[in-house]
Amino acid sequence: MNVAVFGAGYVGLVTGAVLAELGHRVMLVDVDTGKVQQIMRGIPPIFEQGLPELLARTRASGRLEATIDPQAAVPEAEVIFIAVGTPPLADGSPNLEYVHQAALAIGAGMEPDRSYVIVNKATVPIGSANLVKLWIEDGYVSRHGEVPAPALFTVASNPEFLREGTAIHDTLYPDRIVLGADEDWAMERLQTLYRPIVAQAFAPPGENPRPHDRGPVPVIATDRLSAEMIxxxxxxxxxxxxxxxxxxxxxxxxxxxxxxxxxxxxxxxxxxxxxxxxxxxxxxxxxxxxxxxxxxxxxxxxxxxxxxxxxxxxxxxEQRLIVIKRLQDELKTLKGRRIALWGLSFKPGTDDLRDAPALSVIAELLRLNARLTVYDPVAMDNIQRQYPDLDIRYGTSPLGALKGAEALVILTEWDEFRRFSLGTIAAELTLPVIIDGRNLYDPAEAQRLGIRYRGIGR
Ligand SMILES: NC(=O)c1ccc[n+]([C@@H]2O[C@H](COP(=O)([O-])OP(=O)(O)OC[C@H]3O[C@@H](n4cnc5c(N)ncnc54)[C@H](O)[C@@H]3O)[C@@H](O)[C@H]2O)c1
Missing domain, CATH: 1.10.1040.10 (N-(1-d-carboxylethyl)-l-norvaline Dehydrogenase; domain 2)
Known part of the structure; x- marks a missing residue:
């Protein structure tokens, strides 16, 4: 099947690459030229386990391409995914401007005498399928000067449940697939698209083997509103x-x-x-x-x-700032204190910093005039690029970040951190204070070693 995916981020790129792996022809469309060029060269623009191999294979197969030109993707596509970002606005509602722009481009790219299923994969507020339909019509009118025939396209909902860090695994072996479509022909097309995954009828890639107990994937075929609400x-x-x-x-x-x-x-x-x-x-x-x-x-x-x-x-x-209270309990004033932070990404296995607790903790510690040295195995490039003005230092290794620090705060449970014993960590700290925000260590062991250790809820 010919597939176009608008938005080549965590969701769009992984979805597109997996569909290409399963035999579909996929064109990714993104407004970010750098990202498109990277994908075309087979270089993953994000950190995700198994993505380098998947990208290399699908690029070599000729089934995965990327472009900034919607016109190169839309006309031939049978299914078009919208997987652009929907970040929150100040009032808590999602910003639908990227969805709007993608829908306009899709509408403008559609040719008469074909039939398109446009699929909202981005998480959009309940009822957005109606809005997307209107915007696609606007795009079509801008190019063709008339509204599209009713049978030309329909908007469906196929929410995404992948987890960053295991995104490819989750796409190949999902707990369920939710399809929301109000027309039978659209539902059938989506069922055909996903058949290899539903039936688990594909050779598993070496780096993402099929779990031994994996059976057929349940499909929830429902109306659009229920799909969005799920x-x-x-x-x-x-x-x-x-x-x-x-x-x-x-x-x-x-x-x-x-x-x-x-x-x-x-x-x-x-x-x-x-x-x-x-x-x-x-x-x-x-x-x-x-x-x-x-x-x-x-x-x-x-x-x-x-x-x-x-x-x-x-x-x-409130929970995010609990580590600050713990530090204040142990150190009293934080002014001029040297504090090491392990972990920046919101969870292990990803370089994604969006709404990461580490950002709230860093902001508060800087406000309290502490001196910070941070270490993260993969997210340090991102924080330097996204927050170049943050007054923090970067460790070259977990232990390197501890040198001269009075306290360590652990914010992400990377396996790399578990390798170090409490004794090894304490030996690097000038005061052995450890605030373990992820409960990686044993409080009894800390007590035995004379470390001032505070976990969460223990
Ligand atoms: N990241 C996740 O773990 C996850 C999981 C499930 C659902 N989602 C949802 O999926 C959606 C996408 O999330 P993401 O994390 O992949 O976002 P992302 O920011 O990683 O990627 C979005 C991409 O869309 C591109 N884009 C913006 N406007 C565009 C346009 N008009 N045309 C084409 N491309 C455009 C951006 O350049 C970017 O590359 C969001 O609604 C999110 O809530 C995300």
């Missing part, structure tokens, strides 16, 4: 689950219980499950905060006060 409800639930674990951690600390044992104990209950129960410095990333704000905004548009969702957000905002 995405928001999923992210609202997951962020609430983490905020719940953090609230339990805060109570554990007060009563003297250990959150690790408590979450293990509740996670074994199959009604609860063990995932997304790690207490820490809170959730971040490009999706949870933005999608939660958007859902709250939508609910309020209809006069409904989503109290549970608002609390999820509040708990998270």
């Amino acid at each position: 995405k928001y409800a999923a992210n609202a639930f997951l962020s609430t689950k983490i905020s719940f674990a953090n609230e339990m951690a805060n109570i554990c600390e007060r009563v003297g219980a250990d959150i690790s044992t408590v979450t293990y104990g509740i996670g074994l209950d199959t009604r609860i499950g063990p995932k997304f129960l790690n207490a820490g410095v809170g959730w971040g990333g490009s999706c949870f905060g933005k999608d939660l704000s958007a859902l709250i905004y939508t609910a309020k548009e209809y006069g409904y006060q989503p109290r549970l969702l608002e609390s999820t957000q509040e708990v998270n905002n």
